[in-house]
Amino acid sequence: MRSLVVACFLLIFGICRSQHDFEIKGSIDGEFSGKVYLSFDDKTDSCQVKNKQFQFKGKLSRSPVTTVLQLENSPMADDFFLDSGAILVEVKVGKAKDGNDNEVVTFRANSIKGGISQTRYENFLADYTSYQKGRLSKENLFAKGVDIVENFPENLSSVYVLEKLVLNFYESDKTILQGLFTRLKPDNSPEIVKSYAKMYDRLFPGNVVDVKRRMKHFSLPDQNDKLFNTETLSGKWILIDFWASWCAPCREEFAALREFYRKSNFEIVAVSIDSDKTAWLKLCDKLKTPWKNVRSDLESGSEVTSIYAITRGVSVTYLVNPDGIVVAKNPTKAELKAYLGL
Numbered sequence: 001m002r003s004l005v006v007a008c009f010l011l012i013f014g015i016c017r018s019q020h021d022f023e024i025k026g027s028i029d030g031e032f033s034g035k036v037y038l039s040f041d042d043k044t045d046s047c048q049v050k051n052k053q054f055q056f057k058g059k060l061s062r063s064p065v066t067t068v069l070q071l072e073n074s075p076m077a078d079d080f081f082l083d084s085g086a087i088l089v090e091v092k093v094g095k096a097k098d099g100n101d102n103e104v105v106t107f108r109a110n111s112i113k114g115g116i117s118q119t120r121y122e123n124f125l126a127d128y129t130s131y132q133k134g135r136l137s138k139e140n141l142f143a144k145g146v147d148i149v150e151n152f153p154e155n156l157s158s159v160y161v162l163e164k165l166v167l168n169f170y171e172s173d174k175t176i177l178q179g180l181f182t183r184l185k186p187d188n189s190p191e192i193v194k195s196y197a198k199m200y201d202r203l204f205p206g207n208v209v210d211v212k213r214r215m216k217h218f219s220l221p222d223q224n225d226k227l228f229n230t231e232t233l234s235g236k237w238i239l240i241d242f243w244a245s246w247c248a249p250c251r252e253e254f255a256a257l258r259e260f261y262r263k264s265n266f267e268i269v270a271v272s273i274d275s276d277k278t279a280w281l282k283l284c285d286k287l288k289t290p291w292k293n294v295r296s297d298l299e300s301g302s303e304v305t306s307i308y309a310i311t312r313g314v315s316v317t318y319l320v321n322p323d324g325i326v327v328a329k330n331p332t333k334a335e336l337k338a339y340l341g342l
Contacts, residue, residue, distance in 0.1 A: 020060040020084045028052040029110065030093030034072035040065050040082060060084055064117040064156050074105035081117035081157050088113040121157040124148060128164060142169060146180065154185045156192065163195045170202040178203050200306050209308050211329050215240070215320045218304045220271065220294035223284055228294050230269060237266040237340060238320040242310050244273050245283045250315040254289055256333055261291055265322065266340055271296050273305060 026036065028049055036054045037046045041061050047054050060082065067082035069091070075098070090111040098104050112118050127144055130136035145165045149158045162184065166177050181203055201208050209216050215238070219229040230238065239257070243250035254270075261268055268291035274280040275297050284293050296304045310316055319328040319339060328335055336342075 020063050022084050024056040024087045026054040026089040028091050028093055032093040037070040039068040071105055071107050078109045080112050083115040083117050086114050117155055117157040124161050149180045153183045159192045159195050166199045166202055197309050207307050211326050213326055214324050215326055216307045220296050222294050233267045235322050239268045240318045241270045242316045245279045
């Protein structure tokens, strides 16, 4: 009996370990003999093309992921959804002149086979093209998109399918699209944040903070894991500064903000969007900023980053007056002085 349990455990363990393994076998159509680069999960792998063939093997943190393919000495990049399993990629290579009349390598992934997510998305894009050319009705395209999102709410490609529907039909079908948006259950990887922000802005415009609108108060954990609520600063000038440890301009901005801090009834709330808590804490300790530091992990799908329309394009700052109204977004140093009467 014990042997049977151990055997079952090893079998399950083996399946779990291999469920996100992938293998890409690629072929080159055209003249190219350099390196191919594959970027995914915040890392980049490379291999040398031999006899117009290339191959990648690895493990994914999840499946699918958005993957970027590049060729050596080419300014171009092509992305696709990479699922676990065996994938066949055919790359069409050519040459062209850039703006300085220099010859550069051009390419595109002509064919990607074996990836369920990529195939599903490509089929939807083909339907979308048919709709644009008048060969497919809006009702049929909408139904196909809804079917994908409803049946695969956890798949990364569904986010981009829904984005297409939202950008085209949010005025006529907002209620249905709002329902689909709430059903999405991807793993909140960084690459989908901009798509989420675009959709959220259109589907829930009243919830998005902007200039001349009232700020949305929030509670987030500080460096000691204690919840800090912005309502405690009501009646003061507040600068809400969204930043990240990997954002060099953000750190440079902190130096300029020090001279404004606690002047003229002025407070700063620095909201880190770091997913790496350790990196955030380490930099906070190094910078020793005197204002309130809290964290809203961008990859966790925090509502705070949605209502303040934050993507990976930090830094973003909002200046709020004592009445709780946003008076400026990304104010300059001169504008801050003018608002604060300094």
